[in-house]
Amino acid sequence: MTRTGERVVTSRLRTPSWIARIEAPDGRVLGAGVLLAPRRVLTAGHVVDPGRSYAVRLVGVPGLAAVAATVLPDEHVPPRADAFGDRIGDLALLRLAAPLPAEHTTRLYRLAAPHGPVSMYGFPAGDDGGRWHGATLVAARGRDSQVQLRPLTPDERAAPGFSGGGVVDHATDEVIGIVLSVDEGPGSVFSYMSPTETILSHLPQVAAWTDGAEAVDPRLRTSTSAAAGRLDVPFATELTAWFRGEGWPVLVTVVPATGDRAFTLQRAVTLADRELRTHRNTSAVSHDPPETVPPAGAHDLALDVKGLTAAEVMDRIAERLGIRDDPRPERLGTLRLPLAAVLVAVDEAAEPDALLGLSDRLARQGARLLLVFRPGDSADRAAETLVHRPLRERWVRLHTELRRVTDELGPALEARRDRVLPGPGHRRLLERASAGVRRTVMLRAWVAHTPEQEREPGRADLLFTFEAAVGRRRRRLEEAIELLDARLRRRDELLGRVGAEWPLCRQRAAAHGDRVMEAYRLYEDALSLLRHSPCDIERAEAAVERFVGFCSATASGKEGAS
Structure with a gap:
């Protein structure tokens, strides 16, 4: 929603007031942007460069003059490729010389496992007023978790003038990221966006204008420095394999509340989150065995469920997936992309049996679950119910x-x-x-x-x-x-x-x-x-x-x- 409470979806019938057109001093349209605050506009890194002047215009607000803008080096993340050739960064936060009206700002929204239809606004060549294009989110790609967008029609592929434009999720009516780039060459069909949590990993200051639940429970976050604990390499390798989507979709494991095994779990959960995985903490583990480093965006939710009821856990899952009006478990089965969740201290939940029942249902609907227990017999019973018995049944089938x-x-x-x-x-x-x-x-x-x-x-x-x-x-x-x-x-x-x-x-x-x-x-x-x-x-x-x-x-x- 906008700050005035206007639902973003209504703006698909017209030019949204928060969309910014970014221009060169000579008036050329360079790209689009999202007005997050009266003096701040988010856009793609390749649209602007530090040390140069630009003009920002809210084309959806008649009569409003353009405002001069610049970008500081520490708020500019240029596009580059990592060691594996994946695209990284490509983000910038413009500073405006004069404030624009606050009622036209909007906010970003965290949304796990992007799926379904979206709309994006941009300025294709010859259309300085801009237009909406429709697309479907396909899946995350690469180690920066940029997301592929498939246009609804060939004519709706994001042209360069869409770079930096907001991407609106139809299910939640929220701005969930910005357009970055398009595939080059004949026959290319995909565009790419940076989701909100990836934006936050590069520009943490954007959190001031962001809503939506964070993926990782604060109690499960950890520093990746050596002083925080010692890495349990076999356990880290097992966790990384699960985060990569290998093996049986439900992993039941025992982790004490403290110690090396607890540190290893927290490290994996932190590195597997789009928002928490930063250059700083990945540099800290750069000398660790590669098979112990999970991919970014590998889970939708990591939650310490100690003292929580099954309904409360379901509410947290629904919030992360953008299900607002009817957070029943059966609705998760309609999602195109499966849920991936980490639930810690399952045996210490307010309703352990009910939570295991919910987990069983989610697993049957295709969810990937990492269920962590404290030392005791509960883990063995859960493993038999959720892992060994269904695995035997699959072999029989x-x-x-x-x-x-x-x-x-x-x-x-x-x-x-x-x-x-x-x-x-x-x-x-x-x-x-x-x-x-x-x-x-x-x-x-x-x-x-x-x-x-x-x-x-x-x-x-x-x-x-x-x-x-x-x-x-x-x-x-x-x-x-x-x-x-x-x-x-x-x-x-x-x-x-x-x-x-x-x-x-x-x-x-x-x-x-x-x-x-x-x-x-x-x-x-x-x-x-x-x-x-x-x-x-x-x-x-x-x-x-x-x-x-x-x-x-x-x-x-x-x-x-x-």
Whole structure:
């Protein structure tokens, strides 16, 4: 919302009052910006440079003059690439020479796991008044957690004049970031934005104009200096693998309230957060093993749940995901991107059993959960419920799917291939389906002898790979079988048509004397092709049409003679 309480969404019907057009001294439009305070405008770093003068104009406020602006070196984060080639930074905070009206300012909003439709405002070439473009947030990319935007139409790709413009989330009506850049080159379709929390990691002073819940509970934050604790490397490696999305989606672990293991958890949670991961703390761990450093933006919420009810935890999750009016667990299942949450001290929650029930439901809906317990027996029970038992069930279902492919669908396909040939455009599909059966036979044998260590939660990616492969082969087989069944149904229709036509055709041909033998030959040709295995439907259908055509001509001739 704006400071006056105006919902941002209403401005999609007009030019928003908080959108700034950034101009060069000669009047050229350089990009867009967001008015956060009477004297501060947020924009992309490549739009402006320290030491130069610019003009800022609120194009949505008629009659308001442009204001001179500059950017200080310590409030300018130029675009650059990190050691891996990922885009980093590209942010700037302009200072205005004179204040603009406070009622036209807006605020940024923290929103976890960006998803769904958004709108962005900018100034494409030839349109100095600006316009809205629609897009869909795809996913975070790179170590700076910039977010890809897919335009709703090719004409809505963000042009350079959109750089620095605000991105408005449709679900919450909040400004959740700014446009940075577009893909260059022919065929490029993506634009990129910096979400609010990434902006805050580079420009922490922007927090003064930011709303929305922070991802990490203050009790779970830590300094990454060596004096804060000693890194438990095996545990850090396990956590980093989970943060990268590897293994079983639910990780249950035991961490005392203090000690090296607690420090390692807090370090991982801090580094995995977009807002808290800064150049300073990543430099502090630059000499740590790479496999112990989680990616930024790897979780949506890290919460110490000691003393909290399950409803309170759900409220915190809903707040981070922007669900305001109806924070029921089942609504999370409708989100395109899954939730990733860290819940610490689960056994010390106000309702441990209810919280585990909520966790189970969230896990079934695709959420990734890191559940931390204090020393005791509770962790073992939770691990059995949320990890080991469902993992065993998935392996059992995999065996069932493998058996279905090799013992049911595969033979069913071959039985149909013995009875009917595929259509001209379906031969490749059938060959791939048959090849999939052969590969599944080998996979079934491999799975039957899979060592137990390959079935551990941390190796669940192997299970997921098998499930995906078998699922693709099953769907391909079902499609191939349905195609052949349709052709068999067509053959039965043609057989019925020939059988129904023959007695009448024979009577009509008899009226023409020696034409009975010709009718019989055509009838036998059609019947022979239809009954041949495998049946070539196209040849058989052509023979049926010749037979039926002859019968029709005979009937016409008879009518003409009479």
